[in-house]
Structure formats: structure tokens, C-alpha cells
Amino acid sequence: MVKRAIVAGAGGLVGGELIKVLLASAGSEEVMILVRKELPIEHPRLTQLLVDFNRLDDYSDAIKGNAVFCCLGSTRKKTPGLNEYRKVDHDYPLQLALIALGNDVKQYHLVSAIGADAESSNFYTKMKGETEQDIIKLGLPALHIYRPSLLTGNRKEWRPMEGFFAGLMKVIDPLLFGSVKKYRSIAAATVAEAMYNQSLNNEGGVHIYPSDKIKELA
Numbered sequence: 001m002v003k004r005a006i007v008a009g010a011g012g013l014v015g016g017e018l019i020k021v022l023l024a025s026a027g028s029e030e031v032m033i034l035v036r037k038e039l040p041i042e043h044p045r046l047t048q049l050l051v052d053f054n055r056l057d058d059y060s061d062a063i064k065g066n067a068v069f070c071c072l073g074s075t076r077k078k079t080p081g082l083n084e085y086r087k088v089d090h091d092y093p094l095q096l097a098l099i100a101l102g103n104d105v106k107q108y109h110l111v112s113a114i115g116a117d118a119e120s121s122n123f124y125t126k127m128k129g130e131t132e133q134d135i136i137k138l139g140l141p142a143l144h145i146y147r148p149s150l151l152t153g154n155r156k157e158w159r160p161m162e163g164f165f166a167g168l169m170k171v172i173d174p175l176l177f178g179s180v181k182k183y184r185s186i187a188a189a190t191v192a193e194a195m196y197n198q199s200l201n202n203e204g205g206v207h208i209y210p211s212d213k214i215k216e217l218a
Contacts (some may be wrong), residue, residue: 009071017192067107094138149211153188
């Protein structure tokens with residue numbers, strides 16, 4: 001049971017779905033979301049904390065609970081500068097994990113990406129891999145890392161290329177079997193369900209879930 005959940009990235013695809021799941025659960029007594037600006041959501045068990053992610057330490061006293069769910073992530077379109085991109089996808093999740101550790105939060109759930117690899121030559125997959133690696137080094141009581149493939153769902157903003165690939169994957173998905181099954185597209189709602197389900201377990205240590213495993217957990 002997650003009595004008090006902290007969610008960062010609630011305005012994104014996975015984060016938005018996760019809020020729905022948490023608020024629909026009788027086991028979640030309070031859900032706090034960390035946001036830059038207030039979201040148009042109201043619920044008696046929902047608290048919105050306006051934060052400057054560049055100064056996360058200033059809010060550490062409020063970031064306390066049973067589980068922290070980090071769904072932060074950007075795109076090159078939103079943050080064309082690589083330093084800013086890295087801030088959102090690496091620095092903020094890492095700082096949030098440090099705060100969670102200091103506040104004795106038992107679980108940390110991180111949305112990463114398929115192909116995450118700190119040794120990759122690709123900027124995106126390398127950054128995701130380094131984020132995973134750096135957070136693992138902290139020694140959190142329980143760390144759950146989710147590596148979804150192409151995410152599908154209703155985004156607030158239209159991304160033409162993602163729309164194209166989502167349509168393409170509808171044709172390709174049924175052809176992916178065995179070792180390449182993990183590359184099938186996955187609904188953001190499925191990732192959210194898996195995250196919530198895993199938060200109900202009291203498993204310690206590091207757990208990494210590829211996209212096909214996430215579907216099994218949902």
C-alpha cells in the first residue's frame with residue numbers, strides 16, 4: 001500500500017496516467033505532484049507542489065512519503081540545448097533520488113527508456129543509461145527502473161514523428177517475437193499500471209524491467 005506517493009513529471013504521458021491510477025486506488029491516501037505550474041486537476045487526495053526543479057533541495061522537507069515516482073523527461077524540440085536536455089532527464093531525477101534517500105523514502109520508481117546504456121554512442125540512450133547508473137550507485141532501499149519502448153497514448157501536444165511511428169508500429173508490433181518482442185510499442189497507461197502494481201510489493205534492491213516485462217506486470 002502506497003499511503004503517500006510523490007510524482008514528478010505528472011504533466012507527461014506516463015505521469016498523467018499514473019496520477020489516474022493512484023487516485024483511483026483506495027490504498028493511496030495522498031498523492032503529491034511536483035509541478036512547474038499547476039495542472040487542471042482537482043481531487044481531495046491530490047496536492048500540487050509548485051517547484052523550481054533547479055532548486056529541488058529547497059523543497060526536500062515536503063518530499064516525504066512511501067514512494068517517489070519519477071516520470072520526468074524532455075524532447076529535443078522542447079530543450080534543443082543538450083545541457084538543458086540532460087538537466088531534465090538526468091540531473092533532476094538524480095537530485096530527486098538523493099532527496100528520497102535522505103528522507104528515508106522506501107521506493108523510487110524511474111521511467112527510463114529502452115536501449116538505455118551508459119556506454120552507448122547515442123546521446124539519448126547514453127544519457128538514460130548514465131541516469132540509471134548514477135541512481136543505482138546511491139543505494140536506495142528499492143529502485144524500480146522501467147524501460148518502455150515507443151510510448152502510445154493521448155499527448156497534450158501533437159508530435160508528428162511520434163504519430164507516424166505509432167501508426168507504423170501497429171503494423172510492425174505483431175511481427176516482433178522472441179528477443180525483439182521488447183521493441184513493441186507500449187501504452188503509457190500500461191506503464192503506469194505496472195509502476196503502481198510494483199509499488200504494492202515490498203521488494204528491496206534494484207529491479208529493471210524491459211518493455212515486454214512491463215506489459216506482464218500491468
